[in-house]
Amino acid sequence: xxxxADEARVMGVDGLDALxxxxxxxxxxxxxxxxxxxxxxxxxxDGAADLPVGxxxxxxxxxYRLSPRDDxxxxxxxxGPHSWKRYLLPPRSKVFEAERGAKVFALRSAEMPRKxxxxxxxxxxxxxAINIQDHVFLRDTARDVLYASxxxxxxxxxxxxxxxxxxxxxxxxxxxxxxxxxxxxxxxxLLDGHHRFVASAGSELGRELLAAVGAAExxxxxxxxxxxxxxxxxxxxxxxxxxxxxxxxxxANLEHPRWSEIAERCLGCGNCTLVCPTxxxxxxxxxxxxxxxxxxxERVWDSCFTIGFSYIHGGSIRPSLRxxxxxxxxxxxxxxRDQFGTDGCVGCGRCITWCPVxxxxxxxxxxxxxxxxxxxxxx
Numbered sequence: 001x002x003x004x005a006d007e008a009r010v011m012g013v014d015g016l017d018a019l020x021x022x023x024x025x026x027x028x029x030x031x032x033x034x035x036x037x038x039x040x041x042x043x044x045x046d047g048a049a050d051l052p053v054g055x056x057x058x059x060x061x062x063x064y065r066l067s068p069r070d071d072x073x074x075x076x077x078x079x080g081p082h083s084w085k086r087y088l089l090p091p092r093s094k095v096f097e098a099e100r101g102a103k104v105f106a107l108r109s110a111e112m113p114r115k116x117x118x119x120x121x122x123x124x125x126x127x128x129a130i131n132i133q134d135h136v137f138l139r140d141t142a143r144d145v146l147y148a149s150x151x152x153x154x155x156x157x158x159x160x161x162x163x164x165x166x167x168x169x170x171x172x173x174x175x176x177x178x179x180x181x182x183x184x185x186x187x188x189x190l191l192d193g194h195h196r197f198v199a200s201a202g203s204e205l206g207r208e209l210l211a212a213v214g215a216a217e218x219x220x221x222x223x224x225x226x227x228x229x230x231x232x233x234x235x236x237x238x239x240x241x242x243x244x245x246x247x248x249x250x251x252a253n254l255e256h257p258r259w260s261e262i263a264e265r266c267l268g269c270g271n272c273t274l275v276c277p278t279x280x281x282x283x284x285x286x287x288x289x290x291x292x293x294x295x296x297x298e299r300v301w302d303s304c305f306t307i308g309f310s311y312i313h314g315g316s317i318r319p320s321l322r323x324x325x326x327x328x329x330x331x332x333x334x335x336x337r338d339q340f341g342t343d344g345c346v347g348c349g350r351c352i353t354w355c356p357v358x359x360x361x362x363x364x365x366x367x368x369x370x371x372x373x374x375x376x377x378x379x
Contacts, residue, residue: 008223009199009215016074016197017048018213019157019185020120028118028155031087033080038066040080042087045120052077059165059238059349061358075121075189078165079348083277084119084126088133088150095146095284095297112149120157122183124176125168125346127158129277131182135340136280146299155205158183162229166238167349169362173241175346177233185209188226198226239349239362242369247334249369254326258367263322265357270303272351272359273328278344281309304328333365 011019023030024046032045035052045051051074058065059078069076094110122130137147161170161177170176179186184206188198198218201207273279283302288295302309304327310318318324336344345361352360 007200008218008226009201009210010196010218010222011199011210011213011215012194012196013048013072013074015213015215016187019209020045020047022209022212023118023120023155023157026155027116029115030118030120032120033075033077035066039064040066040077042080042082042084042119042121048074051075051121056163057165059167059353061167061352061360062355063358064353071191072195073163073189073191075159075187076163078161078163078168079123079126079350081275081350081354083275083348083350084122084130085133085277085279087117087119088130089137089147089280089282089301090150091301093146093299095299097297098295100293110146112145116153116155117150118155118157122156122158123161123348124158124179125161125170125173125348126277127156127179127182128170128173128175128346129348130156132278132340132342132344132346133280135342156183156185158186160186160188160226160230162189162233164233164237165349165353167352167360168237168347169239169241169349170347171234171237171240172243172362173343173345173347178230188230190222190225190229192225196222198222239347239352239360241347241362241365243333243343246365246369247337250330250334250365253368253371254330256368258364259322259326262325262359262364263320265359266305266321266325267356268305268307268321268324269356270305271354271356272361273303273305274301275350275354277348277350278346279303283309304331329361329364329368332361 020030030045031042033040033052034043034045034050035055040052040057053072053074054069055077056067056069057077058067096110097108099106137144158179160179164177181202183202186200186202190196190198199210199215201210281302281304282299285298285300286295305324307316307319310316318327332344
């Protein structure tokens with residue numbers, strides 16, 4: 001867990017409930033996992049009873065199912081189709097409005113959100129994803145005010161991963177299953193003996209919250225057990241990805257025949273980019289009202305899998321699925337490093353689970369890691 005025993009605290013489900021309520025009392029809009037529409041999604045929560053108690057999930061390429069557990073785990077699942085990106089970079093947000101009067105042209109910028117979010121149940125891979133998006137949107141040279149206004153003053157309650165899914169590979173990416181920083185409070189759920197949470201604070205807010213809910217000093221046995229269950233999760237990853245030399249291999253294999261093989265299966269639906277917690281591509285849409293006196297500019301999620309995404313005067317520069325999939329995968333695992341100094345993938349496995357045809361980024365990256373055949377390469 002990365003937490004010395006003398007800093008660890010312990011509390012029961014009642015303490016978790018008190019923690020959620022304490023965040024609400026401090027003016028935060030508390031968001032967390034809950035069961036809806038056959039999946040575990042993120043939405044508003046008022047207490048521990050709103051969490052997906054007793055539910056787990058089954059995940060494989062192109063497959064997701066909720067499954068009942070034989071215990072009362074609050075966080076006994078991996079990750080669902082939602083990521084926290086939907087709150088920090090909403091699928092649709094207003095940039096500005098314009099109104100033309102008889103003598104005046106009024107321009108109104110988007111109002112900055114005034115809500116203070118508290119995210120409860122953030123997995124270590126998701127913490128890493130938020131950190132990656134911070135690098136993208138909060139740089140001094142390219143600060144995005146809409147993202148910054150939502151990111152400011154967020155409370156993060158992380159949950160160490162003890163139940164990786166069949167498509168998880170965060171251990172390969174160095175983003176999990178343990179979180180060591182970037183949170184206000186980190187929880188490890190323990191179910192042996194009695195239901196409890198080993199907690200550690202990562203900020204002054206976290207220390208205040210744990211004190212407010214009366215979290216007791218943890219015994220060494222609980223700290224050791226918390227470390228063990230997370231270490232065991234690292235050994236149960238459903239997937240792995242060898243990143244050593246991968247970026248260089250992708251650069252060297254831009255004409256590998258594997259790209260065409262993938263394109264034969266890919267539907268170009270963009271599901272992988274929509275569920276990805278780090279993809280940040282957007283488009284700008286301008287609309288006018290029927291009177292011609294008002295206009296609205298909005299920013300909406302886009303995907304590099306759409307043919308219009310790379311459209312310039314005269315047509316798209318990536319007209320084939322082969323080119324678009326190559327753009328996506330090489331950006332995630334190679335050119336992202338050139339831009340931002342990190343990988344663009346955190347190993348959450350969502351793109352594998354929610355691909356309708358089950359394309360597996362770890363399998364494709366491994367195939368592209370190998371040199372192309374001497375003959376037969378090309379478009």
